[in-house]
Amino acid sequence: MNTKTTIAGLEFPSYICNASGPNDATLDELHVLGSSGSSAIVMKSCTIEPRSGNAEPRYARLPYGAIQSMGLPNLGYRAYGEFAPLLQSYGKPIVASIAGLSVEDYRVMVDTFQESDVDLIEVNLSCPNIEGKPQVAYDFEQTEKVLSVVSRSGTKPVGVKLPPYFDYVHQQHMAELIEKYQISFVTCINSVGNVLVIDPEKETPILKPKKGFGGLSGSYIKPIALANVRAFYNLLGDKISIFGVGGIQSGVDAFEFLLAGADVVQVGTIFEKEGPACFGRIEKELVDILIAKGYHSVADAKGRLKFL
């Protein structure tokens, strides 16, 4: 079974990779991803300066996913540029993820990664966990300012990591900007921002930062993620590539994202819980489904959602 696929013309050896987020901030963690079944090495979203992140507790597993308010703990963008050549021998795409705190931050980081050994640049427009910094992609004027600087330079494909949208007009508006600025791929979706989980025993939120408000991930958000993948597939078709992310923990989940139109799926919450064995497991489960259904490759099933 051929599970090779591409994002922005770049070959991915299989369908499942890690999502920017858990266990991808240090060189040791990135080597683990290199040696794993992940089809790419996706790095933690970085900022200009290193950050230790928000106060603990800032991550909690939930029955069907997780809530987190990490606050962008990362080593600073220079470190990730230096790590890239050390990871090339794994023979899989290396994806930088950038999370500016200003338009100028995005410009500096994208220009630097354009000159580095990373293969793709994911521009995170959707971090929900920085006090006083709204999610960029909910503000289309601000988004346009960022896109105008990140699309300007270099030859490496640039994509955007989007928050969930809950109305088609927002997906349409974003799709217009993606076309206007020649963005090569989208990553749908980031966690559902600013949810609240309460511990009734203690009568407190379960997270400390931002008075308990954090990003929701895992199975809770899968239908929202599928809807966003499908909406961008409908709107932009073959003009862009799509990373699907949000609640994928089994081959069935991956298959649903494939039908919706995702070129590759990323896994975060299940990777945090299960460790690097999850990539090979989900890939095998997906292959078994494709064989049972008579598909010959991942490409064969992409976008093939049927209608009632």
Ligand code: DHB
């Ligand atoms: C963090 C959370 C996100 O959802 C994201 O996109 C980037 C960073 C964080 O809190 O570290």
